[in-house]
Amino acid sequence: MNQLVELGQRVRQQRVSQALKQRDLAAKAAVSIDVLSALENGRSVTVESLSRVLAALGFADALVDLLPAPVPSPIELQKLAGKERQRVR
Template sequence: MKIQNDLSDMTVLEELGHRLSKQRLDLGLTQAGLAISAGLGKRTIERLEAGKSVQLDTLVRILRVLNVLDRMDSLIPDESAPRPMELLKLKGKERQRASTNPKSAKESKKPLKPWVWGDGE
């Protein structure tokens, strides 16, 4: 089932519980094993998988043990990272080439003295 805004809170919690249960089973963990690894009670895992509400720190502990905590980054993106539209706006303003300093351009037009062995430089 796809989680969408039009679903009730209870339905979303039940779907999340189902997905976490599947992830746990895919890793070959029992509810008791997950509870021990996360430092929680088995009843807490049962409640979560049944679609009941749990505390946020409990969810973080479980996600960490199930190796899916890093997926939270895609759920709620980092605000300091540039957004795709900002990147598109900046694209046309990217530096294409280095400009020459007018002073150094004039100096480069001066003829160079030929180098001779024994100049000492």
């Protein structure tokens, strides 16, 4: 199954389980009904629209949680350790 189609089905399932009509969720998410319909039907929407809809459904952190937290760079690790780099002789 196409990932956008599956995502749309999951969004629709959450909307229905929360007893929301499309127009109500669209208003709550500040997106048009056309955008919400496109999302639910597996068509492409902007990341901003997806984020708004997920937040309106109570999944505000869903997109952020998909990726691991950033790893500190070697320079940041040195700063955290409080050690200065030393020149090799």
